Amino acid sequence: MKLEMMGGVAQHRAMDQAPMPPDTDLLAGFPILRTDDLSEARAVVGRAFCDHRLDIRAGRLDVRHDHVGGAALSLNVLGYGAEVDINPGLLQRFYLLQLPLAGAARIVHRSETVEAGVAMGTILNPDRDTRMVWGEGCRKLLLQVDKAHLERVAEDMLGGPLPGAVRFDPRVDMGRAGGQQLRARVLSAARAASDGSLWRDSGLNEAWAERELAAALLENQPSNISHMLWRARRTPTGREMRRALAFIHDHLADPIRVEDIARAAGVNARSLQLGFKAAFGCSPMRYLRDVRLDAARYRLMRRQGRESVTDAAFACGFTHLGRFSQDYRARFGHSPSAA
Incomplete structure (x- = not known):
């Protein structure tokens, strides 16, 4: 199938009223590709995501791909310069959130066509066939989330097993509050990665960030389990909160996760988040x-x-001394050695 643009990308670009903040330095410290060679672009981008067809439609190829990866997701800024056809087929093992930073694209995801631009992102489901045309100058911030990781987070939020595959509405509308919140969370993570606050190592901050990004996607983007997530949101009782606090204080030096605290309290992870937000503001x-x-x-x-x-740091559960010193100074106004 040949995707005929018929002015669609250019027309959609003109329709976008409020551009996303430029963030021209997003992930600039993590370059993995700078090329004008089509074969190299296919190979390197394919290793980061999946095998795909890539063909030039118009313009000069000028690929710029920046990438930082965690255990279960990656953040990418990618642009091809030229207008390109991209055919990844089925992604199979991951979801891909695409937030255009500049330019426009046409996405055909199974039977749905989305005209994407700075006012309309997209999310690709692993089990749905995809074809794309990125217009000249199109540049996107991409959040790649491992399918198994997202399913684990969803089950934690639901407090039980999923009824089947999670499938999102492919349209990520920046006119909706949910779309705006999702974009803000992903941009915040990309900025934190850019300045070295995230993905410097594989510590608790990174694990927490990966879980929160998957949760933000589930909470803010309509899907076939949105109604179930809405029902699962409740604030823990006082007894459940006391169990959570007791578990934290009893396991201060252990490498515990939010799922461990929720399990000890007898609630799902999202309810626990709501309870701590209400009680402590964090x-x-x-x-x-x-x-x-x-x-x-x-x-x-x-x-x-x-x-x-x-x-003292190790006895209290800190495994990264540099981060411990940074957090200590931020909380108390002086370094640990000056205590």
């Missing part, structure tokens, strides 16, 4: 970090048996 993992910092400060300031910075 996430469970932020609360855990602050409790750990308070415990480390006590160890460093006591007059008898005062510990070294390294011993």
Whole structure:
């Protein structure tokens, strides 16, 4: 099937009223490809995502691909310069959220056609065939989420097994509050990765960020389980919150995750998030970090048996001394060694 643009991409570009913030330096510190060679572009982009056909329709190829990856997802900024045909077929093992930063594209996802631009993103489902035309100058911020990871997060949020595959509406409308929130979360993660705040190592912050990005996608983008997620959202009872707090304080030095806290409390992870937001104005993992910092400060300031910075950090569950020092200074206004 030949996709005929018939002015569609150019027309859609003109319809976009409010461009996304330029963020021209997003992920610029993580380049994996700069090329004008079509074969190289197919190979390198294919390794980052999946095998696909790539053909030039018009213009000069000038591929720029920046990429940072975690355990279960990756963030990418990709542009081809030229107008290109892209045929990935079935993605199979991942979901792909596409947020145009500039330009426009036409996406045919199974039987639906989406005219994408800065006011309309897209999400590709793993089990739906896809064809795309990216217009000249189209540049996108891409969130690639592993299918198994997203399903685990969905089951944690539901508190039970999924009824089947999760399928999203391919249109990500920036005119909706959900689309705006989703875009803001992904942009925030990309900026954090760009300045080195995320994906410097494989610690708890990274695991938390990967879970939260998958949860943001599930919460803000309509899907076939949106009604189930809505029913699963409830604030924990006082007894459930006390169980959560007891678990945190009893396992301060252990590498616990939000799912572990939720399981101990007897609620799903999203309900736990709501409970901590209502009670403390922060996430469970932020609360855990602050409790750990308070415990480390006590160890460093006591007059008898005062510990070294390294011993105090490890005893309170910190495994990255540089990050511990950074977080400690942010919370208390001075370095751990000055305690």
